[in-house]
Amino acid sequence: xxxxxxxxxxxxxxxxxxxxxxxxxVKKAELIDYAxxxxxxxxxPAGYALWENIQKELDRRFKETGVENVYMPMFIPxxxxxxxxxxxxxxxxxxAWVTHGGLEPLQERLCVRPTSETLFCDFYKDEIHSxxxxxxxxxxxxxxxxxxxxxxxxxxxxxxxxxxxxxxxxTAEDAQERTIxxxxxYAAFCEEVLAIxxxxxxxxxxxxxxxxxxxxxxxxxxxxxxxxxxxxxxNFGNGFAKAFGxxxxxxxxxxxxxxxxSWGLSTRLIGGIIMVHGDDSGLKLPPRxxxxxxxxxxxxxxxxxxxxxxxxxxxxxxxAGIRVKLDDTDKSPGFKFADQEMRGIPLRLEIGPKDMEAxxxxxxxxxxxxxxxxxLDGVEKKVxxxxxxxxxxxxxxxxxxLAENTRVAKTYEEFCDLINxxxxxxxxMWCGDQACEDKIKEDTTATSRCMPxxxxxxxxxxxxxxxxxxxxxxxxxxx
RNA sequence: CGGCGUGUGGCUCAGUUUGGUAGAGCGCUACGUUCGGGACGUAGAAGCCGCAGGUUCAAAUCCUGUCACGCCGACCA
Numbered sequence: 001x002x003x004x005x006x007x008x009x010x011x012x013x014x015x016x017x018x019x020x021x022x023x024x025x026v027k028k029a030e031l032i033d034y035a036x037x038x039x040x041x042x043x044x045p046a047g048y049a050l051w052e053n054i055q056k057e058l059d060r061r062f063k064e065t066g067v068e069n070v071y072m073p074m075f076i077p078x079x080x081x082x083x084x085x086x087x088x089x090x091x092x093x094x095x096a097w098v099t100h101g102g103l104e105p106l107q108e109r110l111c112v113r114p115t116s117e118t119l120f121c122d123f124y125k126d127e128i129h130s131x132x133x134x135x136x137x138x139x140x141x142x143x144x145x146x147x148x149x150x151x152x153x154x155x156x157x158x159x160x161x162x163x164x165x166x167x168x169x170x171t172a173e174d175a176q177e178r179t180i181x182x183x184x185x186y187a188a189f190c191e192e193v194l195a196i197x198x199x200x201x202x203x204x205x206x207x208x209x210x211x212x213x214x215x216x217x218x219x220x221x222x223x224x225x226x227x228x229x230x231x232x233x234x235n236f237g238n239g240f241a242k243a244f245g246x247x248x249x250x251x252x253x254x255x256x257x258x259x260x261x262s263w264g265l266s267t268r269l270i271g272g273i274i275m276v277h278g279d280d281s282g283l284k285l286p287p288r289x290x291x292x293x294x295x296x297x298x299x300x301x302x303x304x305x306x307x308x309x310x311x312x313x314x315x316x317x318x319x320a321g322i323r324v325k326l327d328d329t330d331k332s333p334g335f336k337f338a339d340q341e342m343r344g345i346p347l348r349l350e351i352g353p354k355d356m357e358a359x360x361x362x363x364x365x366x367x368x369x370x371x372x373x374x375x376l377d378g379v380e381k382k383v384x385x386x387x388x389x390x391x392x393x394x395x396x397x398x399x400x401x402l403a404e405n406t407r408v409a410k411t412y413e414e415f416c417d418l419i420n421x422x423x424x425x426x427x428x429m430w431c432g433d434q435a436c437e438d439k440i441k442e443d444t445t446a447t448s449r450c451m452p453x454x455x456x457x458x459x460x461x462x463x464x465x466x467x468x469x470x471x472x473x474x475x476x477x478x479x
Numbered sequence: 480c481g482g483c484g485u486g487u488g489g490c491u492c493a494g495u496u497u498g499g500u501a502g503a504g505c506g507c508u509a510c511g512u513u514c515g516g517g518a519c520g521u522a523g524a525a526g527c528c529g530c531a532g533g534u535u536c537a538a539a540u541c542c543u544g545u546c547a548c549g550c551c552g553a554c555c556a
Contacts, residue, residue, distance in 0.1 A: 300514050334516040
């Protein structure tokens with residue numbers, strides 16, 4: 001009863017209006033606020049702390065593979081952006097331009113980086129001379145600007161935070177290996193840390209990055225059955241190298257073009273966390289990424305000794321390495337419960353006079369709502385176990401959702417029916433012709449998400465045109 | 480870029496049709512009583528009614544323009 005009332009009053013339920021539910025969560029869990037420019041957002045402490053945790057863990061994993069961090073300027077001269085034809089065509093419609101410096105018009109206008117391939121290339125052409133200079137494994141953490149027409153917090157904002165790795169290699173094989181290595185790193189990060197299972201695969205030519213030879217992607221499935229491209233890794237071959245003149249002398253003193261990659265992952269992933277795990281009570285954060293893993297909520301806090309006990313427990317848990325906060329506000333317990341749930345804090349610990357008398361406390365899991373009475377003695381061990389358990393269970397729940405919403409289509413009627421009426425991924429064969437992708441998009445608004453690494457031969461012919469097909473594609477509606 | 484919608488205390492909105500000194504709830508501040516699922520009382524603070532022109536004795540309200548935000552569509556790594 002009480003739960004029902006709470007839902008109605010606070011946030012729109014998922015089933016009623018998923019988009020509104022998302023907006024409600026983003027605002028009410030205080031992840032962001034809208035800013036005064038369309039499509040720009042203030043990332044508030046709760047949201048930024050999430051990004052910091054993503055950064056911390058990803059950065060550590062990057063560095064383990066030899067990647068170094070650098071910082072490039074945020075402006076790109078127009079002439080530089082023009083150098084790679086496909087690239088500029090891909091990005092031109094959505095770049096923001098700086099035309100004035102102070103009151104004077106600039107001789108050459110500057111684009112605010114939508115991505116930094118051209119800057120890295122311009123830098124590499126002077127930095128790389130010899131095979132000894134390779135590979136170059138650089139990454140930068142920064143924001144980029146894309147003048148999107150339709151915007152949504154985290155999912156598509158005009159300015160967003162991300163990391164972009166840019167590497168240069170001596171051979172095509174090295175570049176390909178790095179491309180896949182980083183895609184696998186992203187996938188492992190999503191599953192192990194964010195509890196988000198992903199489908200790894202290659203993009204079709206229609207969907208690949210402007211200027212890339214091949215684009216690889218991790219695709220996650222949101223609670224509403226729509227796909228979210230959650231990270232990409234591109235192999236550029238030597239296309240950019242040729243456009244920018246990035247050459248090195250090999251061991252035989254012959255000039256060779258480098259082979260490059262780039263890979264990126266953005267604050268969009270926070271939108272993914274919300275839409276994979278959240279529910280009608282609010283956000284639900286996996287323990288490994290949660291800025292606060294446990295909130296201590298005292299009951300009857302004015303009673304003798306309660307606050308003292310709550311503080312003591314907070315200190316004990318903190319000492320055990322758990323990210324813990326004590327809610328010492330003078331709100332009622334019910335309010336505090338709802339607040340902790342809204343913010344997605346994985347565990348809460350309730351401690352009141354009754355508990356103290358019995359030498360125990362109550363732990364409540366955010367993911368299942370399960371209440372667990374626990375002796376105060378050794379509570380930190382129990383909490384650690386539970387956090388681990390929650391992390392695992394959340395991944396399992398997300399995997400189950402992904403599996404249950406991935407379907408197979410053998411005929412076009414079946415395909416359209418699944419896309420239109422079921423939501424989720426549909427696996428179907430494709431001939432490789434872009435005309436079929438276009439028709440499918442026209443008929444259903446679904447797009448090819450990727451050609452997964454794990455292929456299966458479902459039928460022998462293309463779902464759309466009936467011509468022979470060897471590629472199995474994940475299709476779906478996407479964010 | 481097209482369609483629709485919205486701008487009034489921090490938030491959600493009423494008031495606009497029919498012009499007449501700015502309203503409510505929530506939140507906020509102080510004190511007190513409460514506390515195991517969104518507590519209550521009392522007292523308070525807080526608003527160039529998005530912006531600019533115009534009409535009028537008088538504009539949140541009428542007229543013109545403009546800006547911004549949201550949703551849908553088209554577009555989009």
